Amino acid sequence: MPSDPMPVNPRIHPNPTSIVIDKGAKPTVPLVPRNSSIPSDKGDVMGNNQPPFQQSLPPFRSLTRTPKRRSCCCRVICCILSLLLVFLLVIGILVLVFFLVFHPKVPNYSVDRLRITDFRLNLDLSLYARFNVRVTAKNPNKKIGIYYDKGGKMSVWYMKTRLCQGSFPAFYQGPLNTTATDVSLSGQNQYGKTLMQALQQQQQTGNIPLELKVDQPVSIRVQGIKLGKVRFLVNCKLTVDSLNSNNAISIKASNCNIRVKL
Template sequence: MGSKNGCGCCSCLCGCLFSCLLSLIFQILFTLLIILALAGFIFWLIFRPNEVKFHVTDASLTQFNFSTGDNNLHYNLALNVSVRNPNKRIGIYYDRIEANAYYQGQRFDTETLTPFYQGHKNTTVLSPVFQGQRLLTLGSGDVSKFDSEKTDGTFGVSLRLNLRIRAKLGWIKIGHFKPKIKCGLKVPLKSNGTLSAAAFETTKCDFDL
């Protein structure tokens, strides 16, 4: 009988210890979550991070011809992209900048731009140039749209920037982040140095983190 009672007490003691241990673990985890949430809130109050602003401020399209014979697009497109860091205390390292040009959902060129550091309240201008030729598979409807845009003198081109960035807070560097920037553009064609349509209008880009 004594042996059975001893086992029962031991089992009860083990159960109590296990329950206390679980309770302690949950309390520690809950405390850590509270600390992290508080730290995040304090970070926001101090630094108030704002989204970087991207605008295509100028576009020069001097060649944009599609040949149905060999399905080649011949192009010469130069862009100016304004990158504005509105933050007072956060600097940004742009470790990789990949600029992609698209027409009707198909990429026709890619340029890798020079990495740089952008300080507080700073505006930097990127100037990717896309020039050459690329095989595109355009259906009859796509070709009709191209012909219509050629008649109008303005082409719908998309710019997409794939970035790899780090944030600098004082001496602390945080990263890596990989935002994607998308810009839907209406670019007038220049013929013999003159525009064949209305002038290009500054276009705001979408920022997707």
């Protein structure tokens, strides 16, 4: 008996009990419930619903006070700078008004006479000098008086070497006043022999350069009010013909400059 022929495309019906799993699909239900406390091989991973790294963090400290402190310091610094700026602005305005109203001018100085009463070489080869200088000061201001306070110094120099020194007298010079002052100077230099030789060689030319310096503290008087102190720094370049004692010394050239130091 001939056998039945086999079908060309047989159909395979799936088993109703088989499960097809798609590896690309995401599960919609977690395998382990989130609120469960199932232990694992490495410990309680999901216990108390807290990540494990939060347990090793140090306690949190509040830093809310630091910005307040910084803001207070900034406010104090800003207030100080503002007050300083206002103070400088007021001072500048007062100085500007003073210059516009009173037109202050520095005095004029001149060396009218120079006399040497003693100029000799001692036994210890030190040089002793004694000068007498007459200085004339002219106050060109119409509304400003000048107080020449105590502590003023005058000195005579030759080639950056001080020959003698004395005190400038204290007095008051009113507006548009001219005052002549005689000052006695004396001094001793230990390098007398070398200095004397240099002066003798210079004296042969008939032109001996000298320098007269004055450092004088003064106070300004305006409308009967005595203001703060300043310093007059006077520098006079002189050229004389000789340095012989008890002889008339001719001043060939004289040029005085003044600088005000606050």
